Every structure is written in C-alpha cells, then in structure tokens.
Amino acid sequence: MFEPRDPDFEARVRASFAAQSAMKSLHIQLLSLQPGRVTMQLEKSGDLLQQQGFMHGGVLTAGLDSACGFAALTLSAPSVEVLSIEFKTSFFRPVTTDKVQVIGRVIKAGKRVSFCEAEAFSLEDDDQTLLAKMSSSVAMVGMPEGWMPENRS
C-alpha cells in the first residue's frame, strides 16, 4: 500500500529500536516490519504491574506509542526523525494474558505530520481479543546534516 522513501527502512527502524533502552526494560519486542506497518510483542513482567496485578497501562501505552512511531519511521526519508505530537489511548479490557501483540499502522503519511493507529491484542490459545487502541499524530522532523541513527544512543 505504501511505497517507502528509504529502501533501507528496515535496518534504520531496527537501529532506532535498538537505541531505545526502554524497549528492553519494558519487555517490548519488535517482531516484523513492512512499509507503514509494524508488529511488536509485549510480555507481562512481575515488576511492571498495576494494583490489580495486570500489565500496567503505561507499559501498554509505551508499546502502542512505539508501534505508531516505528510505523511512521518506515515511511520517512533517512534523515527524518519522528516525534509524537500527541496520542490518545482507549482501554477496552484489562490485560489478563501474559503476552500482548501490538500492531501499528500509518493511516495517513505526511511530510510534516503522519497519522497512525496501533491496536493491542491478547494472545491466548486461538483467541485474539482487542484490548486497547491508540490514535496518534507524529511530527516528521528533519535532522541536521551529518546526523546518523547510530549517534543517537
């Protein structure tokens, strides 16, 4: 559906993911990448729970936000970074499963602003239930010359 401006988008997005120490600490994995679409996975961790023993909403939101940002990044030029302008997260059900799949998609790609959505699904048996959904707008910010993704960490 989307044509990437950067043929090497996958390596670039994976470098950006690797440069985020929060991803490992929050038990968020990057599974697969396509132009305008990413799939990630969250794993419940005993040190990241809310008061009822479920995965904390902040962790779920971090996964949804990352999926939106990385989806936008798959479509950007190599020298462009993404910054969330804002996002809204709606919570449909508590996360009672140990694993959550998060799928982020670009809804409207823009040069200055891209609009994205991400959905979180429980992964259990054959069942796939929608747990939460994010709607976000992402600023596409040109970086100064000489800037390299590797320099970011």
Place this chain on the structure above:
Amino acid sequence: MFEPRDPDFEARVRASFAAQSAMKSLHIQLLSLQPGRVTMQLEKSGDLLQQQGFMHGGVLTAGLDSACGFAALTLSAPSVEVLSIEFKTSFFRPVTTDKVQVIGRVIKAGKRVSFCEAEAFSLEDDDQTLLAKMSSSVAMVGMPEGWMPENRS
C-alpha cells in the same frame, strides 16, 4: 475545593500506589496527596530512554496516567476502584532534565466517570517548564463486598 467521601483516602491511595510494582520499576514516586490532587515525581533512568537519550514518552505517560488515577481515587468511596477509560497525552517539549514533577487533578468528579488532567513539569534550577499534559476519563467501579485494597497485590 473537593470534599473526600473517605476520610482515610490518603492511606487508601498510598496502599494502591504501593501495590503497583510498575511505579518502582519506572522510578515514579508519590510525593503528596490532597482531595482531588496528587503530586508525583519521575526520575530519569538509563534503562528507560528513547532513541535520542531522553526519558521515554511511555514512562512519562505512565506517570501522568498514575497521577490522574490517584487523583480520582482520593475522591472515591472506599470500595470503589478506578480504571482509565481513555487518556490523551500531548507532548510539548522533550524531557531533557533528570527530574520531572507530575501534578494530577480532578476536573469533574462523578459517581460513574471522573475527568482528570495531569501536567508534567521539568525541575531544574528555578525553572518550571510544562513538558506534557494528559486529559483522561476514569471509570469509578464498585468492587464486590469483602474486597480490600490490601488484597490487590
């Protein structure tokens, strides 16, 4: 401004905070509590950064969400839990300081839904700059009899 329904709201909210393992892992502290208002603090941690070396937006959002939820909880009856229906976070500036103060407030208290806001400020020298703001709606959910906050962890 607000009259709490539960005179022991502070102990109850602090118990709920203590029951959330995510708060410690995300370096979020609960500083002070008043009816309809809480003050929290976030500390930058090397294992919770985004790709530019700033505090991850998901961590900031977890702090804002907690501040909203605990603010709503200060005004609830003892047997009522709070669950975020949805929240929107707007990001004004990257978090370049080591400490962030988060203030959560109830805007409209309701029996079924409360509306809250939370603001994140950088803490550096004498400067207090608004970094991000959340607007949220929180469901007030009656818990079954015999339920005790201590049982939640």
Place this chain on the structure above:
Amino acid sequence: MFEPRDPDFEARVRASFAAQSAMKSLHIQLLSLQPGRVTMQLEKSGDLLQQQGFMHGGVLTAGLDSACGFAALTLSAPSVEVLSIEFKTSFFRPVTTDKVQVIGRVIKAGKRVSFCEAEAFSLEDDDQTLLAKMSSSVAMVGMPEGWMPENRS
C-alpha cells in the same frame, strides 16, 4: 457481528435522529443502519463553511459524533440513552468535495461505556478518500421508567 438487545432498534434510532433539529440544519442525513453500524451523509452548505471555503470542521465533527452515538444506540436496550463522554477527531485532509460519507461503528459494546469510531470519506467520482476519523467513548445511561423516545423533542 453484534446482536442487538432491542429488535426494534432501527425505529428507535431513527426516532432519535428525527428528534435532533441540528441534523437538518447541519445538512446531515441518516442513510442506513445495522447493529453496531450506521452510514450517514453530509452535504456542503454555503452557510456552514470555514475561512478557506471548505466545510467547517465543527460540522464534520457533528456528523462523526452523531455516527458514533447512533452506532452505540443500535446496540442499547430500549430504555437506554447515549451521551458522549469524550471524542477525539483527527483531520487528515480538508473537505474539498460537496458530499461526505460518514460511517460509524461500535468497536467495543459495554453496559456502561461503549467505544466507537467514525470515518469521513469524500464522495467524488469513483474515489473514496479518508478525510477525518473520530474515536469516542459513549456513556450508556438508563432512563427513568415511562420515558419514551418520542417525548424527547
């Protein structure tokens, strides 16, 4: 996909639509109804424009909000009314066409809160372009006995 609680949902929703004087003034029509889904149409009107001569965003939002509310109402019990708790609207493109189709859908039906989405598409030639999207949460409010939809106008 959804099973309506009220077999006469269509008559009830159409009565609620007819009781809203704003629908006619804003040139919003109700086209079709299914359980959890409604299709509406907006027509550009010379007295409802913004400063660039496009359909005003408030009118578009009224159409999206109505589509969400009526979609939720298709699934409610006869004595239940719907009230928007909040909605977020994202604007992807200006409305340059004369007609706009709006499709509202329930994403998660609940007894107290339902989550809905609505999308606005331009209608021109064979082209169907996504112009704007709403994400909303809707309170399902039980009405007192004896209340009748017909009494509302």
Place this chain on the structure above:
Amino acid sequence: MFEPRDPDFEARVRASFAAQSAMKSLHIQLLSLQPGRVTMQLEKSGDLLQQQGFMHGGVLTAGLDSACGFAALTLSAPSVEVLSIEFKTSFFRPVTTDKVQVIGRVIKAGKRVSFCEAEAFSLEDDDQTLLAKMSSSVAMVGMPEGWMPENRS
C-alpha cells in the same frame, strides 16, 4: 504572557472570523481577543439541538475548535494560516443554559505546531460552571506569497 508576531493580529483574526459563514449559522460570536487568548459566546438556537433538547455537542465543539484556532492565529505571522491537526473534547455536563462562554488559550506556541485548550462555561446568574473542555494541536501553515486574508471568503 505571549508577544504577538503581528501587531495587527486583532484585525487579521477578526477578518478570518468574518470569513467563516459557519460562525453566524451556528450562533457563535467573537467577543474579545488578546495575544494567545480569545473569548467567544454561543447562543442556544432551536434549530441546533440534540435529542434531549440541549445544545448539540457538535455546535459546542465547533465553538471550542474555533476558540482554539483563533487563539493560535493571534500569535502567528501574517502569512500563516492555522489548521486543526486533531482535537479531543470532553463533555462534563449537558448544556442546559441558553448562553455558553468559550475561552480559548494557547498552551504552547510553536512555529509548526501550536497546542491550545478551550473551555466552555454556562452563563447563568452569577454561576459559571465548566461544561466541556477541548485539547487541540494546530498546524501553522505558511501561505504562498500574495495571499491575503481577504481573499479567503
């Protein structure tokens, strides 16, 4: 608090308001303007009601959206137009009064994106009750040379 880039901002914003035919049809007036802040007034009209006989939420939202956009416009350069990226509206209480005051404010002014808020208050006797609140992000879009606000209608 804010320093306007355009000393003639008031005339420019009033011209933009006058160029929006929707404002008159929706019974929305522009009362006063300051840098980063506007005050507007909505009047209940029999042809703009929802099914319970209250002011339609879409009309209220149009007022809130306009207040946000005009507040952003007070701070822009003369050749810059504003376009809503997205907004979220939270509804605290139904509008049971005949007049509503809407105050829009810029929270964070930016060259590319400004963040705004608007609040709607009932106006009755001495009472001022918060009815609804919007949080929005607004794109600041440079217009081609030769463009004049007067050409927009």
